[in-house]
Amino acid sequence: MYDYHTHSSFSDDSRTPMNEMIEAAIKLGIKEMAITDHYDPNYPDQEFPFEMDFAGYHKALNEAKDTYQGRIKVVKGIEIGIQHGKILDKCIKAAKSYDYDFILGSFHCAEGMDLNSRAFFKDRSIEDSYIAFYTYMLDCLKVYKDYDVLGHINVIDRYTDQISPYPVYSELVDEILKLIISDGKGIEINTSSYRFGLKDTTPSKKILQRYSELGGEIITIGSDSHKIPLGNYFDRAKDMMKSAGLKYLATFNQRKIHFVPIDKL
Ligand SMILES: [Zn+2]
Numbered sequence: 319m320y321d322y323h324t325h326s327s328f329s330d331d332s333r334t335p336m337n338e339m340i341e342a343a344i345k346l347g348i349k350e351m352a353i354t355d356h357y358d359p360n361y362p363d364q365e366f367p368f369e370m371d372f373a374g375y376h377k378a379l380n381e382a383k384d385t386y387q388g389r390i391k392v393v394k395g396i397e398i399g400i401q402h403g404k405i406l407d408k409c410i411k412a413a414k415s416y417d418y419d420f421i422l423g424s425f426h427c428a429e430g431m432d433l434n435s436r437a438f439f440k441d442r443s444i445e446d447s448y449i450a451f452y453t454y455m456l457d458c459l460k461v462y463k464d465y466d467v468l469g470h471i472n473v474i475d476r477y478t479d480q481i482s483p484y485p486v487y488s489e490l491v492d493e494i495l496k497l498i499i500s501d502g503k504g505i506e507i508n509t510s511s512y513r514f515g516l517k518d519t520t521p522s523k524k525i526l527q528r529y530s531e532l533g534g535e536i537i538t539i540g541s542d543s544h545k546i547p548l549g550n551y552f553d554r555a556k557d558m559m560k561s562a563g564l565k566y567l568a569t570f571n572q573r574k575i576h577f578v579p580i581d582k583l
């Protein structure tokens with residue numbers, strides 16, 4: 319198994335020490351584990367600022383990579399929260415400040431509001447919220463390129479009572495996927511949608527299908543675990559990949575892709 323989205327106590331929303339996460343992953347037989355702690359500059363909720371102790375984090379990643387060598391491959395990652403404007407400079411600086419193996423680019427906010435607080439959805443219809451969210455994502459990704467894989471592309475589905483019908487935002491998502499593909503980036507299957515029993519998978523089957531149809535081939539699978547359940551529901555993720563006609567799982571070393579055939583997972 320290759321779990322490419324995990325958190326430790328370096329993230330403001332996790333209390334699990336990095337070594338506990340890694341040791342649990344070894345017990346589960348996980349081959350590669352990307353540690354992707356949060357850096358979300360200018361996150362609006364001050365209770366969870368998602369700032370990062372970069373010096374401490376980089377030291378811990380280096381030590382973990384050495385300590386566990388031969389038992390598990392620790393992939394030195396980060397999950398960068400993308401937001402437009404001056405915040406992008408902070409994202410770019412963070413991405414370039416260290417020799418990461420893998421950078422997950424994620425949207426947790428749009429238009430200066432965090433999705434989690436639901437402020438983004440106030441005073442507009444569900445259709446307008448989806449259009450605004452994916453428009454914002456597209457605008458950012460036209461400028462921001464310092465990532466390898468886009469995390470949980472349809473994260474907006476987590477925070478609404480009702481999922482907007484796909485045709486409402488399908489053209490925008492197509493444009494985003496085309497941009498991701500032409501930039502040589504990938505998308506992830508985030509299995510937390512199974513764990514939390516969400517309304518749809520992440521990405522939705524339609525988005526994954528479209529990514530494949532448009533020629534996309536770079537897929538990682540991540541549990542997005544903040545405590546122990548690592549690597550769960552990966553069989554379902556593999557089935558999703560097969561149904562979408564995807565044949566390889568992407569792994570990363572020093573930001574370079576290596577493909578593993580899904581039949582060999
Ligand atoms: Zn995330």
Ligand SMILES: [Zn+2]
Nearest residue numbers: 323325397542
């Ligand atoms: Zn995450």
